[in-house]
Amino acid sequence: MVWFPRTPLLTALITSSTERLQVSRTLLFSICCHFGIYCSLQSTDHSARSYVVPKGGQNVPIGVLTATLLQSALTTLNMQMRFDGYIGFPGGLIDDGESVVQGLNRELVEEMNLDIVKFPVKDDDFVTAHFCPNKNICLNFYAKEVLYEDIKLIESSSMRAEDHGSEVLGTFRVPLYTMGDGYRGFPAFLANNFAGNSKQQLTYSLVHLGIMSAQEIDDSEKAKPLHMD
Numbered sequence: 405m406v407w408f409p410r411t412p413l414l415t416a417l418i419t420s421s422t423e424r425l426q427v428s429r430t431l432l433f434s435i436c437c438h439f440g441i442y443c444s445l446q447s448t449d450h451s452a453r454s455y456v457v458p459k460g461g462q463n464v465p466i467g468v469l470t471a472t473l474l475q476s477a478l479t480t481l482n483m484q485m486r487f488d489g490y491i492g493f494p495g496g497l498i499d500d501g502e503s504v505v506q507g508l509n510r511e512l513v514e515e516m517n518l519d520i521v522k523f524p525v526k527d528d529d530f531v532t533a534h535f536c537p538n539k540n541i542c543l544n545f546y547a548k549e550v551l552y553e554d555i556k557l558i559e560s561s562s563m564r565a566e567d568h569g570s571e572v573l574g575t576f577r578v579p580l581y582t583m584g585d586g587y588r589g590f591p592a593f594l595a596n597n598f599a600g601n602s603k604q605q606l607t608y609s610l611v612h613l614g615i616m617s618a619q620e621i622d623d624s625e626k627a628k629p630l631h632m633d
């Protein structure tokens with residue numbers, strides 16, 4: 405499968421959801437939308453997130469047990485476990501007669517019971533688009549920042565979603581830290597199986613939203629587990 409992050413076609417696609425829909429109907433490809441809900445209380449000191457307190461408290465450099473660590477723990481971005489064992493974001497295909505954001509909001513009610521009166525996903529929440537020529541599908545990604553308290557409410561109400569337990573097996577927070585061994589946490593998380601281009605959507609968004617640096621993403625992708633016996 406080949407994903408094209410930015411093509412001339414995509415330049416046209418990313419202007420507005422209405423135009424994206426018109427292009428899709430004219431050129432006959434499907435539009436799929438996914439969505440990440442996040443809370444960003446990150447510090448600008450990215451290195452502070454590189455260490456968390458492992459069990460027993462070893463390997464923690466003095467000086468990182470500060471308020472920045474607490475803040476980084478409150479920085480969250482949610483994904484979900486799908487019925488097929490792949491990790492992805494909530495969302496799906498836009499149906500005929502729907503606008504892009506209408507379709508996305510409908511999927512979010514079905515898959516995560518999102519209160520779309522309080523947290524409507526809008527055009528302004530658009531982050532990025534990728535085109536997959538093999539499947540003739542354009543994958544759009546949206547993200548919305550909410551308060552940490554709201555994340556907790558959204559998580560608990562997601563268990564009452566229509567699709568919970570069938571298509572969707574649960575929402576969870578992506579670990580955005582790296583343990584002292586340089587692998588457990590975010591690097592290990594990236595070794596999972598991801599649906600579609602959701603891994604690219606995740607890494608792109610973390611940098612775009614200012615949650616992680618491109619260097620942190622790069623280091624995490626290259627990290628290897630220590631031999632564990």
Ligand SMILES: O=c1[nH]cnc2c1ncn2[C@@H]1O[C@H](COP(=O)(O)OP(=O)(O)O)[C@@H](O)[C@H]1O
Pocket residue numbers: 436438491492493494495496497539541543599600601602605
């Ligand atoms: O979180 C995601 N991000 C990006 N693409 C995804 C994600 N989840 C699924 N996909 C891709 O979207 C397309 C439709 O997938 P899905 O089975 O979720 O659609 P549906 O829920 O509308 O039936 C597939 O090509 C799949 O690989």
